[in-house]
Amino acid sequence: MKIDEKNAPNYQQGFEVSGDFSTQASSKLLDDDGRLKRTGSVWTASAHIITAVIGSGVLALAWATAQLGWIAGPLVLFLFSFVTYYCSCLLASCYRDPVTGKRNYSYMEAVKSNLGGFQFKICGFIQYFNLAGTTIGYTIAASISMMAIKRASCFHEKGHDHRCGVSGTPFMLLFGAVQIFLSQIPDFHEISWLSFVAAVMSFTYSAIGLGLGIAKVAENGTIKGSLSGISVGEVTQTQKIWRSFQAFGAIAFAYSYSTVLIEIEDTIKAPPSEQQTMKKATLISVITTSVFYMLCGCFGYAAFGDHAPGNLLTGFGFYEPFWLVDIANIAIVVHLVGAYQVFAQPIFAFVERTAAEYFPGNKFITKEIHVPVPGHKPYKLNLFRVTWRSMFVCMTTLVAMLMPFFEDVVGILGAIGFWPLTVYFPIEMYIAQKKMPKWSAKWVSLRTLSAVCLVISVCAAAGSVAGVIKDLSVYKPFKTMH
Template sequence: MFAFFFTCVCLGANGNCNRAIKRSNCFHASRGKNPCHMNSNPYMIGFGIAEIIFSQIPDFDQLWWLSIVAAVMSFTYSTIGLGLGIAKVAENGKIRGSLTGISVGTVSQTQKIWRSFQALGDMAFAYSYSLILIEIQDTLKAPPSESKTMSKATLLSVGVTTLFYMLCGCMGYAAFGDLSPGNLLTGFGFYNPFWLLDIANAAIVIHLVGAYQVYCQPLFAFIEKSAAKRFPDSEFITKDIKIPIPGFRPYNLNLFRLVWRTIFVMLTTLISMLLPFFNDIVGLLGAIGFWPLTVYFPVEMYISQNKIAKWSTRWLCLQILSIACLSITIAAAAGSIAGVILDLKSYKPFSTAY
């Protein structure tokens, strides 16, 4: 279920980025006179078609090249966002914003509370890798043991991710203060150089192609293995048709895989078009998935594996950590739900333009 909605978010984000490229060029051509409002649905449909093709990659371990491309793209747009933030601060000659966040007056006290809670959900979403941690570990070669390799990879990736996110977030707020958009690259925080924004948003689009597959491939494998186990005599589910490809090894076409994965992508595309409130949905998904998958289960497994005595100092510290993260999850979910409710008041399905 989480994988399904995370792929919907990927589609929604892709639509935002494609729309941002179009708006950036439109805004530049009109010299700021045209607000350039447009609908992202055509871009989501195009992304969905591309994902139908990529979804026919049979196994998770065959995505290594796509993961590398996605990682390079992530580094590219993060670096551009950070560079633009630093340049904007230098242009302003001062640091905007404050340690207490958006000032009351710019928003009401209630809005500030809800937005603060929603921001917690957005941050939690950034650490949603626990959904696919085990699947990634299963693709690693041994020796050394997969757990040792994964521990080093997780430490490095979380460290680098946190550093970039903190720098981009802080520099973006320092550049715009109370006027900071929800997304510096797609929310028209920066207007120029427009070509550099186009490159950054194109990098996000390419990154999301890989992100969609990384999240949905484990779900694909689970459904297909379950179906093959339950209906072992069904040729529709189990039979592979070899299609020769000149210069490459034959492609194994499975009709069940073709049909069900195509339906899955079409359904996620439809949901994304119905729910375009990107920031609010991201915050809600991050809140729902953060505590149980990233905190509670890992903490309980660590306690069980290391046989930590109940009511010992270490056990109490771990439980306090878990409860604190649960509180953050509840607050983030509340803030995101409030945001969705507010968005729904002015939303028209398939026709709302931004």
């Protein structure tokens, strides 16, 4: 076994070690590629996936269902969950190089080993644009929840008709400051604890949103909504079409996690094979999230009908009990703190790896300073990591402050990322890896699925861009929101 001597522990410090013992000790600490052994399991992978999937997107599902109605809404939710699960299994199968068996450490590496350099570059641009966009969306969502906590207390004290204006800017700055600190966690393998906390929080606020929706339906004594969704009259015919397309994007965003699937798979120990464990984790996670999504989307629509808010817990369909709404919003903020890191870590790793390759002799980029931490192993401080990651968080925070439109932003991100990253590349890699003959039944089926999803993504992007243009026409940056 080839050992990376630069990163391997020094077994001969202060005493002699026999060759056999050294090799045996190394095999226990190092993986098949000389890196530290992975310790992930089906449960840690499931936690990472649930953290990535059950994000702020769940809060827009009642609004999305309201645009589509009782027939198309649940059907579209189910179809997106099925496509996500199926394509994720295809992607999990592409974790190792088909010829050499070498591990692919990132989504981009998987594309490069299966499809070659040109598609690798296209994939990289789309993937990292989508990941960065998602962190912006999470910054917006976290600030909206923090604003909602403040406004809920105001409504409770002064009445529901009071304006209770709040600016989101200070909350975005606070969220950004926390992310600058957490972004110094060196890599993806060291944030499992954060993912577990975030996964618990995601279940907490989803359950509260669901419970409040059920209570609202019981209070109303009737199930609101219609078979075809929001009616023409409430909106124009053109708006109905655009908003239906936008709903596709919101649902696609809610299921988005393919961008970090390979990175999650790279945390899983073997044997059994990583793809076998990852497929189990994917099944557990997609079933879990789909049940939550169906319940939250449907009960939110049943509670509010055509007037379902764009964000179920911050749109103030629910005012009381205000303390329960506050708990839900606190859970959202805590979850998004962790989810931001799940999506940002692949960007950090890519930039730092690329910089080290281009400037291997630059001490600013490569030198690590060991900072003693009482009761813990020393923290490896890297000046380039501190500087660049802090700049990235500042950039995402600034963009979020300039364009804080929750349902429009999630619609655009879902549309841009869904087809290429969730469907196209996994299908193309799987076809290439299996050397599938052209025009065979499976080849035709996979290509047809890809074409249908492309049409859906284009429609969703068009609807979401139309929504942003409409919002920008009346929005003034850094002003108090009502």
